[in-house]
Amino acid sequence: MTEPRTVPMVDVQGVHKFFGELHVLKGIDLVVERGEVCVLLGPSGSGKSTLLRCINEMEQISAGRLYVDGELMGLREVTKKDKTVLHRLSDAEIARQRSRIGMVFQRFNLFPHMTAVQNVMEAPRQVKKIPVAEANRLARKQLAGVGLTDRAEHYPSQLSGGQQQRVAIARALAMDPELMLFDEPTSALDPELVGEVLSVMKELADSGMTMIVVTHEVGFAREVADQVVFMDDGVIVERGTPEQVIGNPTEQRTRDFFGKVL
Amino acid sequence: MNSMSRSDDPRVVEETPNLIEAKPVPRPAVWVWAGIVIFLVLGLISSLIENPNYRWDVVSEYLFDPRVVRAVGWTLILTVAAMLVGIVLAVTTAIMRMGTNPILRGVAWVYIWFFRGTPVYTQLVFWGLLAVLYPRISVGIPFGPEFFSFSTKDIVNALVAAILGLGLNEGAYLSEIVRSGLNSVDKGQWEAATALGMRRSTVLRRIIIPQAMRVIVPPTGNETISMLKTTSLVLAVPFMLELTFVTNAIGNKTFLPVPLLIVAALWYLFITSILMVGQQRLEAYYGRGFDGELSQPRKVKGMSRRQQAILSAGTVHDSTNVDVTP
Numbered sequence: 001m002t003e004p005r006t007v008p009m010v011d012v013q014g015v016h017k018f019f020g021e022l023h024v025l026k027g028i029d030l031v032v033e034r035g036e037v038c039v040l041l042g043p044s045g046s047g048k049s050t051l052l053r054c055i056n057e058m059e060q061i062s063a064g065r066l067y068v069d070g071e072l073m074g075l076r077e078v079t080k081k082d083k084t085v086l087h088r089l090s091d092a093e094i095a096r097q098r099s100r101i102g103m104v105f106q107r108f109n110l111f112p113h114m115t116a117v118q119n120v121m122e123a124p125r126q127v128k129k130i131p132v133a134e135a136n137r138l139a140r141k142q143l144a145g146v147g148l149t150d151r152a153e154h155y156p157s158q159l160s161g162g163q164q165q166r167v168a169i170a171r172a173l174a175m176d177p178e179l180m181l182f183d184e185p186t187s188a189l190d191p192e193l194v195g196e197v198l199s200v201m202k203e204l205a206d207s208g209m210t211m212i213v214v215t216h217e218v219g220f221a222r223e224v225a226d227q228v229v230f231m232d233d234g235v236i237v238e239r240g241t242p243e244q245v246i247g248n249p250t251e252q253r254t255r256d257f258f259g260k261v262l
Numbered sequence: 263m264n265s266m267s268r269s270d271d272p273r274v275v276e277e278t279p280n281l282i283e284a285k286p287v288p289r290p291a292v293w294v295w296a297g298i299v300i301f302l303v304l305g306l307i308s309s310l311i312e313n314p315n316y317r318w319d320v321v322s323e324y325l326f327d328p329r330v331v332r333a334v335g336w337t338l339i340l341t342v343a344a345m346l347v348g349i350v351l352a353v354t355t356a357i358m359r360m361g362t363n364p365i366l367r368g369v370a371w372v373y374i375w376f377f378r379g380t381p382v383y384t385q386l387v388f389w390g391l392l393a394v395l396y397p398r399i400s401v402g403i404p405f406g407p408e409f410f411s412f413s414t415k416d417i418v419n420a421l422v423a424a425i426l427g428l429g430l431n432e433g434a435y436l437s438e439i440v441r442s443g444l445n446s447v448d449k450g451q452w453e454a455a456t457a458l459g460m461r462r463s464t465v466l467r468r469i470i471i472p473q474a475m476r477v478i479v480p481p482t483g484n485e486t487i488s489m490l491k492t493t494s495l496v497l498a499v500p501f502m503l504e505l506t507f508v509t510n511a512i513g514n515k516t517f518l519p520v521p522l523l524i525v526a527a528l529w530y531l532f533i534t535s536i537l538m539v540g541q542q543r544l545e546a547y548y549g550r551g552f553d554g555e556l557s558q559p560r561k562v563k564g565m566s567r568r569q570q571a572i573l574s575a576g577t578v579h580d581s582t583n584v585d586v587t588p
Contacts, residue, residue: 058456058457098458105454111451111469113472113568157575
């Protein structure tokens with residue numbers, strides 16, 4: 001085992017997000033420990049996806065601080081004469097921070113002009129400058145990990161939705177991330193294809209990956225999550241183990257939501 | 263579902279249904295128009311042959327005249343060179359306009375505004391006059407010391423002026439085509455690529471531009487055909503070796519302008535026909551016009567697997583700003 005570390009993998013402190021006048025996140029505090037699986041649940045428009053996108057700086061936060069692995073995201077604090085000034089990070093620095101965080105999208109967003117194996121190789125080659133042969137070998141290993149060895153040479157349009165999403169997971173894993181973000185990974189799938197993606201995600205959770213998952217799959221949350229967070233209207237209403245939040249919620253809003261969903 | 267349950271049942275024998283064989287709706291208008299068109303075309307052909315003013319003997323005499331053939335060569339050189347200058351400028355300025363640097367965005371906007379906003383003829387006259395306006399061009403600090411200088415007419419001769427003039431003008435038009443091509447690629451592609459830690463330049467080069475080509479290339483073929491004939495304006499420079507000028511000069515000297523106009527027109531038609539075949543191939547390769555019909559990946563004639571995959575994925579949306587009129 002590695003030495004125990006005190007810094008959590010994700011530390012969200014008082015984060016607000018405005019889209020113009022719209023107040024989407026209203027003071028979010030969230031800690032996700034190393035190896036933990038955190039599932040964000042809540043009605044659409046509650047800010048779950050926005051929070052997820054803020055974590056890897058797809059959106060800039062308006063207030064608060066956001067740390068991943070102890071590193072302040074998107075900003076640098078410079079202290080001069082007892083005064084702390086914030087500087088925005090350059091595109092290159094943000095790209096470096098993002099490269100340690102894998103993200104899986106609702107609509108897969110595979111690169112359509114590249115085969116499955118080329119999709120997986122692309123970032124290691126372009127960002128980490130890994131030689132082609134080595135990147136290809138690693139990519140095939142990742143594809144094997146999601147059960148798609150025989151689909152390596154297929155273009156995304158020749159794959160089912162479930163297979164595409166598994167390629168997308170392999171693509172994110174190829175960058176060797178410390179944290180994986182899933183933004184409604186099964187919402188765009190036909191019902192019979194949801195299972196194969198969830199089982200890949202479950203295996204990944206069992207392997208000790210830190211994961212934050214926005215989903216409507218309450219069954220997955222119940223089975224895999226260490227921490228379930230229920231959000232509504234830009235605030236965290238309730239958090240805890242799946243048994244507490246889903247099985248025995250204390251807040252009325254949470255009860256209403258699961259009353260409709262379950 | 264239906265066919266499965268039917269074949270499960272052994273008692274049902276597959277019957278051939280009575281196929282409908284009905285007469286089509288009569289379309290007399292087609293025959294009427296066929297008659298009118300045949301009549302007009304025959305009239306046109308007979309007028310072309312029987313009218314002595316066309317002087318077909320002169321046309322055939324000059325069609326492969328070495329001066330004319332050489333002029334065709336120069337016209338092709340001008341077309342290709344101007345398009346190359348235009349494409350380089352277009353890609354550069356389109357990326358500048360989409361970038362984060364407000365100064366470069368402004369520079370690109372002004373470039374497009376100016377070169378689309380003034381007549382190409384005027385621009386060509388200006389490039390021809392460059393050596394008069396600026397006899398020497400020196401590189402140095404404005405109002406300060408100069409590092410080196412050269413005589414303008416040594417570098418910017420008529421050919422260079424013609425290529426620069428046509429290319430700079432074309433670049434402004436192509437820039438808008440490139441920009442709508444880049445904009446036509448799904449936003450999710452940017453997000454996925456940047457989430458993997460790729461830099462803007464890498465995303466453009468590896469992810470966006472390869473997909474945008476599907477939208478960019480066909481109208482660029484169209485612009486090339488248009489450029490072929492725009493080269494006739496370089497007499498404004500003046501550059502005097504291309505097809506229109508050479509045939510005009512021969513026509514004026516021999517007092518036979520009409521047959522030499524025909525010579526030039528035949529050559530333009532011939533080259534345009536070749537370019538149109540090329541453009542059709544390109545459009546087939548990039549699969550324009552197949553949208554919607556192609557829900558399942560299948561082989562489309564002349565289209566590469568890679569382009570088919572992009573097309574089927576539907577990540578590129580044809581922009582209404584770009585129109586292809588061959």
